[in-house]
Amino acid sequence: MSTFVVVGGDAAGMSAASKAKRDDPDLDVVVFEKGEWISYGACGLPYYIKGEIQSLQDLVSVTPEQFREERDIDLRTGHEVVAIDPDDRTVTARSDAGEVVQEYDHLLIATGAAAVTPPIDGLDRQGLYTLGSMSDGKDLREYVSRAREEEDLQQPDRGPACQFLETCNGPVGVVGGGYIGVEMAEALAANGFEVHLFQRGDRILKSFSEATSEAVLEHLGEQDVAVYLNAEVTSFEGTDAVEAVKTDDDRVPVEMVLVGTGVRPRTDLAEDAGVELGETGAVATDAYRETNLPDVYAAGDCAEATHVVTGEAVHVPLALTANRHGRAIGQTVAGERTEGGGVAGTAAVKAFDIEAARTGVLDHDIAQAAGFDPLARTIDAKSRAGYYPESGTVRVTLTVDRPTGRVLGGSLVSEYGEGAVHRSHALVGAVTEGVSVAELANYDLAYAPPFNTTWDPVLTAAKVIE
């Protein structure tokens, strides 16, 4: 009987473990997870902090008991793998009960990524938070609940807390204008905090198109979020607790700060075992997500993936890739060699009352480095038939390769519920299949007045740039 050992019990790890066991019930599957949570949806944490999701437990898709009893997986939480010996084919895991050495025939490193904080003075002040784990989410929710209790914002006759900014605890700071920063700005504002968001570059949501970034920026302003662009945070001031965020140009008083400045792949364990990293700093793998060490795989936020447009190795730490690559590895380990597929960098974000999505290559420098001659156009189009009530606007940016017309990427933004995110899926298909914009313009998309116009905004965008 062969043994499949998995390090890391979340998206990539548990997808692999479940698939391997399902396809080959004779396989011994052992999962080591250093924390107490497994198979959790970190993506839901901003909505838990906001108060839309009541319990951390609600974010767990499959419980440890279900994995153990129903899926027959040997799941060991509270076990940190501290060493891999590829010659002996063993891992060493440490827990409160001591050390165990576990043999493996196949090994998956699915250790994820950790939130990074830039080297800013005053990082040791109280009241500074990151959001990378369930326990971070718990801490932030407790902070929000405490502050709301202090301000007695929970009285039912007061209505939504955000209407009472003048009575709030706060102000609070958010450092970083990526999707976590934007989602947390919403979560905090909805709880009545006055939110100040600091972004070092000249726009938020940098991986989206400029037109999308501008739309989200404008909307954050409408929601009373103060956004500071080109704001390099130089220090967090205060004696014990943080009292102000200092930038080159401003000093903004705050009572708490969420630092959302990105993640770093957790690769120490892999590196120590001789696993090679790629240029992105994440674990390099082949199309089957196998590392340079035989029968040692890596997937999810700790690993690279191949971009479907550029063919380059990229580090795009998102949930579907982790699940998909983990599942493919499980299938391979169970006997059917399976590729995990490439990534298009598809991502979505909700910011208060608007939604945005992006896919493919939008950055002209990246496109040019990959040998393309990028051309971008942005259009605004109605989201539903003109005569249909409650229509909105969808803004679509398409980027194509000028000589060939190949669709390289797209970015969309609309009012929440007006379909920017779902429309992006047509573009994901075009980007992934490498179709031309003329072919995209001929896509037979569904149409009915409550959903779109006869020519969906995606088709209109394709016709405009064609």
Ligand code: FAD
């Ligand atoms: P992780 O989820 O990080 O899991 C890795 C696990 O390995 C952890 O549980 C860790 O404790 C464990 N581990 C690490 N080292 C060891 C060791 N040595 N021994 C044992 N165990 C170890 N993605 C999206 O696509 N859409 C979103 O909207 C979205 N929102 C997000 C919001 C937030 C706030 C966060 C934090 C992430 C969000 N993500 C989102 C990203 C998504 O959660 C990740 O891409 C996904 O969780 C990656 O799964 P993973 O299994 O690779 O890694």
